[in-house]
Amino acid sequence: MNNYRIMDAKLEEIKDGYIFNYEKGVYVCLLCNEIFEVGRIYDIGGKLYEAFRAVKEHIKLEHNSVLDNLLTFDKKFTGLTENQKSLLTDIANGLSDKEIANKNNTSPATVRHQRFKFREKAKQAKLYLAIYESVEAFSKLEHKKELVKPHSGATMVDERYIITNEEEEKILRTYFEAGENLKLKAFPAKEKRKITVLKMITSKFEKSKKYTEKEINEILKSIYPKDIATIRRYLIEYGFLERTNDCRSYWIKQIKEV
Structure with missing residues (x-):
């Protein structure tokens, strides 16, 4: 039995023993994942049925009853x-x-x-x-x-910073590769996306540490080796990083919500 599917279904679907996938136009048996496609005819027990009836007959013939199968679930699922x-x-x-x-x-x-x-x-x-x-x-x-609050070092808070949590999550999924290591797929051109990406990159720096330009470059290289100089410049421009006039020392502004 596919516990994941049946536990993820709606109450009525669980009682019926099947779900209907509108996108694919198929009925799916929750007890064995057998698929019945709308528009096809199925031979169930020597009789011909369209998909809707076929999945019901399939459950009766192959699984006896939905209840019998539900009662086989462990106590941690049913209590x-x-x-x-x-x-x-x-x-x-x-x-x-x-x-x-x-x-x-x-x-x-x-x-x-x-x-x-x-x-x-x-x-x-x-x-x-x-x-x-x-x-x-x-x-x-x-x-x-809920809106994401601007970082404390933001040089000018305007419409670029009007972004919801949902938007932020979507941007991060779009521009960063999945995985434990932070890897940027492309650097966005639009301002709102750019700020979101820079904020994530800033999370790789320690708040209380001062970095040389070489150390900054090494970190940025591990994230996005294609254009280190541009990202470094934007981190300064948007107030994520500060540096000395001679560019020998860099540090992160305190990134806390305000």
Whole structure:
């Protein structure tokens, strides 16, 4: 079973056992990743079905039921003990409280109490899900709207510095290679992007250390060897670095949010 897909699906999709990928026009079985493409006809158990019916018939034929498969998930995913899973299976199979009690050597009253606890847990789960999804949606919305504050050494704060966290993240993904080492793919021409890139490059310098021009060049060379002089000049021009008049000593301005 592909836990990643099923845990990433919506509640109704999990109960159905499949998802529909609108972009690709396919139904995907969450239990085995079998794909059913819209417009094709599938032979399931000797009968012909279009994609929507095919994925449903596939689940019944190959997986018996979605519930059976969901109950195989570990407790860390469901919060259910093996005894609780067994009881839920009996309830799903239509056994009466008396039949379940006899099967498990307990009393019908105990079974009824467990049914009540299941219902209460389901109510709590729905409320928790509503709260969590609301918090997550609000958090993402605020994160997108939040503006990145200019660095303290900014020489002139204007429209170039009006950038959201979301925009900043997109710029960094675009211009830097993925990986632990900071590698610039290209130096942007637009001012807002340029400032964002320079801010990231500045993070490679120690705040309290003074550097020689050679040391500055070595660091910049490891990030973007194509044009060290231009990046060094912009770091000074935009107030990320300062230097002595004879260019023998460089240091970083304190980059803290203001």
